[in-house]
Amino acid sequence: MSESVTAVEEESSENVLGRVFNAEANRYQMGFLAVAFLGLITVPMWNPGWTYVFAFANIWVIFAVSWDIISGHTNYISFGHSFLSGLAAYTTALLTFNVDPNMSIYITFPVSVAVAVVAGLAFALPSLRLSGPYFSLLTFVSVLIATKAVYIFSGYTNGEMGISTVSVLTFDNTEMFYLTLVPALLIAAILLYISRSNVGLVLKAIGQNERAVESAGLDTTRFKLWGFIYSAIPMGVGGALLAHFFGNVEPIAFLIVDRSIEMIAIAAVGGMGTILGPVGGAYLLIFLRDELFRAFLGPNARWVALWSVVLILLVTSPDGLFTRFWRLLDRLGGGGSE
Amino acid sequence: MVDVLTILVTGAMISSVYALIAIGFSLIYGVRGVINLSHGALIMIGAFGYLIINGVAPEWVAFIGAIAVAGLASLVLYLGLVRYTEHDVVITFLATVVVALIVQQLLTLQFSLAPRSLSPLVPGGIPVAGTRVRVYQIVAFVLSWVALGLLYLFVRRTKLGRSILATSMSEKGAKLNGVNVLYVNAATWLVAGAFAGFAGVFLGSLQSTSPTMWVNALGLAFIIVTIGGVGSIKGTIIAAYLIGFLETLTVSFVGAEWRGMFALLLLIGIIIARPQGLFGREFIE
């Protein structure tokens, strides 16, 4: 088994990305990470006006890295990750709306996450057998079905307009920022560790050439399923967290396909398969959309600006902004000649 | 209670429009292997094109204009963007959906989200078989079959059409036979766009026109083509009618809210049990 893993490791070392993150980070890269980290945890101090946006972005960091650990690594592009987070959010909402408005968060939260994971697995089991576009199509359809179900069972879900009985964690921006920052950083750290571990290497190798991995004797289905679980759990956490962030749950903010597409765009812009890339991507795009573009262009035109930026980045920088930046720092530090 | 005849009539009317919606998507997907998520947006461009032109010209001029505008937009989309990304499925997915979102936002800025109805080519209605049918729906039905017939002739009998078929089977083989692949691809996109525009005009007046209409249209196209089978025009048409009648039956016997659900469930079944669809080839990576 270890021979196969070594073989896989070697193979994925050919991959530039693998080399970048297996090598020691040079002092520029460490410096950048340190500054970014410090800047992040002190946002409420140096610009309180941005606290809310960054708190919101914290939750999107969770979504982005969760998407990345499976789709960014294995290249099985899921168009339906909002299905997972949406399901968790709706579980919380349905419990408070239909069962008991005062149900403790210590019950609703774990139940919501569990539901997301179970439902996600129910989808993953048959669909991970499928190749490329069919997998993506199935995930896309799962979101459509979930959205439709919300409308059909509107007696329980309140349809399009959503449920508002979810308790809000806090009405204070700074508290909210830290309440969301801690899970975000924790989840990112865990997934980064997984990404760099053997499991992560295998997932990346699957993304490069699945057949080669199979012929090396590894059960790719098992690895894919684990990858999916590592993705579904934080998606559930993020979904429930978001529900308590707003205090309400509705299709437009949680479930519809647009939200899935944003997750993909964030990861792609940041750098698929790198975990850290999507972290940066989340902060960047949410900041652009909800702060910068909104201030200069108003709440409507900002979408045009956002998607135009995303489009340009996708075409000119398919490996991701962060990845490029990381390589730039790499070269500054004199390392990694091609 | 509902009549069999009513169901036949209603189902046929809906299905003919669905066939138009799906056919352009099918051409690109089947021939080029590209999943164009802007397809819904092209349909929307057709509808809004009709709206704008109808503001200064009579309906039939707007009709032709809408088809031309959508075809052109499709061509520009290919030559300006997809041509450079089509080697990478993921980036094409993302790029085309982002384009659709941009188009939606631009249309919203210009026209607001308020839905509109397009002025029909032929007004009036007829009571038929326990329901009422707008004359325009009958026009849509007839024209849709005419268009499909023309497409068939084009693909089978013209040189360009046969080149498109050949390229869809094997791009290398086609090149070896002297086919100018870029020209053929561009032509495919143009034709697909024209059909999208055609669909948009009818969809826009029989339902309504708004900057968010592309999502449902895209979903429908995707579902129909996948069920019918990638690469098969015949499959697309049959699937369109299958879905159209399925929806009509659902509305009559189960309830209007359930309308799209069974189509989605059918889709899942097909993807899992027979991914190449009812009539399609295997998806060649």
Next chain:
Amino acid sequence: MVDNNRSGASSSDSSGRTGRVPRRRFLKATGAAAIATSVAGCTSSLGGGGGGGTIKLGHMAPVQLDMGKGSMRSARMMVDALNEEGGIMDREVELVEGDTQLSASQANQLVQQWVNQEGVSMISGTFASETMLGIEERVGNLNVPFIDTGAASPRITQDHVGEDYETYKNVFRCNPVNADFQADLLADYAAFLSDTHGWNSFAVVVEDAAWTQPFTDRTPGRMEDEHGLTVEMNRRISPDTTDFTPILDSVEETGAKAMLKAISHISGTGMLASWGDNEYPFAQEGVNVASMSPQYWSDTNGGCLYETTAESGAGGTAPVTEKTVPFTEDYIERFDSRPTLPMYMGFGTMDAGFIFKNAAEAAGTVDFENNIDDIVAEMEATDYTGTAGQVQFYGRDHDYPHDVKFGDDLVPFPVTQWQEEAENDMIEGDGAKVCVWPESFATGDHVPPQWMG
């Protein structure tokens, strides 16, 4: 993922003269913009507007829809009008605009940012009841004075201010009359139709949403018990219905002479196109929010002819108060793109600013963090001649506390009809709106569809 851009010279000198220039510039530009914004952000005032500077009033509405846009423009007019009269307590008034996008989550974001960062003194708006209900807990907890100018659900007052006065006392509704009253009024309107045309059988068809529940629960009962009419059908339809032929067929089958509908999310364009083209033998009555837009005639290509809708302010066609028509005319003069009328919400928005001004000045403060009770007491005492009507609020002990009082000489709920032409035609282009009810200020007669014979 193959990296295509590895070719070419790899030396990167600090001036960035490689193929990477565009990326560097982009990052630099983002950095510069970020710094600029943070400087701007640092200078925005915090706190509840307790200091001596400008007073900020927030207004939130779904600006991408005609309804929200009309209301936002009315808010701008309101702020200008306030400043013309010296502002509030001699301080200048500034408007903070927000797009709810019909989403409670978005609206929650706005409330949070406005109270915590912008330091607004009052918030007005929301159109959809679900949006309002979705933010009400936050609004109640933050204590900011909130005047609902568009959402009609009775739960906003009855279930919140009524059940927990202490938390929700800062919430008021000045427009429209709540849906329970609207439901009763619609039944009375049906009686008017019966008196005018002899129609006695009706179908009630509403979209499945929070605000329409009273129409399902109260209107048919009142029509039958109070007015002796027959309600053949009482149905709720899904808001994402796209094919209306089945429902229209059903109504025709019952023989009803008029379809009383309540739709907001459903735009009605598709339904009216089918109704008119097929000449279904019944009238279209009720509440159709999209129909309140002056552009609805062109949106439906004239398909809305003969349709009626109830709307606050009667679309500006009738002199509900002496301020109604002048306000409408000012709006038309100032804005010549759609919507060319303030829509029902705009009338309420216009009034909300002055209601607040009067209350704040009487209380002598806008500092709601410390003096909310004084402000609330003055708001409860409101007796203001607005554009939508004479505004007064029900008191703390009423069934609907802080709700606007309704009545023909308080704030009424008029009905307008689309006709080919009218005397004081406020509609740009083809089509005209006529106020057909209540008779005390109607500007024309109600006309049945020409094909009904």
